[in-house]
Amino acid sequence: MVMLLPFSRLSMEDKLPMNINRYRGQIALEEISMEGQKKLSSAHVSIVGIGGTGSSAAELFSRIGIGTLTLIDPDVVAESDLHRQVLYSESDVGTPKVDAASNRLRAENGDLTILKFRNRLDESNAERLLLGSDIIYDGTDNFESRDTLNRVAVRTKTPLVMTSAVDYYGQVKAIIPGVTSCLACIGYPEEGENISCSTMGIFPPVLSFVAAFGVNLAVKIxxxxxxxxxxxxxxxKSLTVTKITARINERCPVCGSQSH
Amino acid sequence: MKLRIMYFAKLRDLAGTSDETVVYGGQTVSDLMGTLMKTHPGLLNAGKIMFAVNEQFVSPSAKLKDGDVVALLPPLNGG
Structure with a gap:
């Protein structure tokens, strides 16, 4: 079936921030349409941690035409990353992830603007590194960084999509300050023993699954x-997705005062 | 009271079951954890746990009632 898109309504003078033909397939979706694609193409998404979930998410954000991506990660590509971190190749081993990732993403989408920071995000630099973000995507791998992101998101009123994964499991939550609960509302720990994917093990497809779920939430926002x-x-393992209601905790130490 | 307990992710392995029904004489989620750790000593190695009752997150001090479904989830930190 040929889908006729309402391109005829656009005059030649319309300045579109993207190549329409490239995104024709997703513009055909009612929820996206031309208006939505314009929003995506002018959006700024910051990805903190471009490892397992973060690199899969970066690729999806790039391909769907997000206008600006900020990439934040302090690490270099290791050989042991290659089985699960989809942005990197053998020739990238030893290269800072932000450099290898931006090269790959630019090759995929030349319209993409990339800001890259080879930093470990913490309370001292978070607001500077995340400046201008419409959404923060959490691709970090430890409780402390996730807690920092949660606090910064609430403080700056920037939506955050949290993703995490280990073993065969993943967890995803949207935090929209003033609208939804935050991580502290549900008892997500501020700190704790961090069990990395390399020690606990990780089934690579779960990272793509989690990232796709998280990018979906980000696009909806x-x-x-x-x-x-x-x-x-x-x-x-059991091929299930379980949804648990996460209501705002009025006494939440992080977002409680905003939850009205 | 009778409760249904659901274990997620690695807690399933530590408890040796994905779900079970228990008869419980205490009051709170926190007390329940103490009981479950006696029944399933593997849970002593669980680390941090998040709790949901009837598909909604609750604090460890939340009170339980007959028929509640209690879900135990480990917060995942990897990425």
């Missing part, structure tokens, strides 16, 4: 579509 703050637990 950018398109002003309804998004709840529910917590999703993804299980690739």
């Amino acid at each position: 950018l398109l002003s579509l309804p998004v709840s703050g529910d917590y999703y637990h993804l299980d690739m």
Whole structure:
């Protein structure tokens, strides 16, 4: 079937921030349409941690035409990353992830603007590195960084999509300050023993699954579509997705004062 | 009271079951954890746990009632 898109309504003078033909397939979706694609193409998404979930998410954000990506990661590519971190190749081993990732993403989409910071995000630099973000995507791998992101997101009123994964499992939650619960509302720990993917093990497909889920939530937020703050637990062993209601905690030490 | 307990991710392995029904005489989620750790000593190695009752997150001090479904989830930190 040939889908006729309402391109005829656009005059030649319309300045579109993207190549329409490239995104024709997703513009055909009612929820995206031309208006939505314009929003995506002018959006700024910051990805903190471009490892397992972050690199899969970066590729999706790039391909769907997000206008600006900020990439934040202090690490270099290791050989042991290659089985699961989709942006990197053998020739990238030893290269800072932000450099290898930006080269790959630019090759995929020349219209993409990339800002890169080879930093470990913490309270002292977070607001500077995340300046101008419409959404923060959490691709970090430890409780402390995730807690920092949660606090910064709430403080700056910037939506955050949290993703995490280990073993065969993943967890995803949207935090929209003033609208949904935050991580502290549901008892997500501020700190704790961090069990890395390399020690606990990680089934690579779970990272793509989690990233796709997280990017979906991020796009919905950018398109002003309804998004709840529910917590999703993804299980690739039992092939289930469990949704748990995550209500605002009025006494939350992080967002409690904003939850009215 | 009778409760249904659901274990997620590695907690399933530590408890040796994905879900079970228990008869419980205490009051709170926190007390329940103490009981479950006696029944399933593997849970002593669980680290941090998040709790949901009837598909909604609660604090460890939340009170339980007959028929509640209690879910135990480990917060994942990897990425």
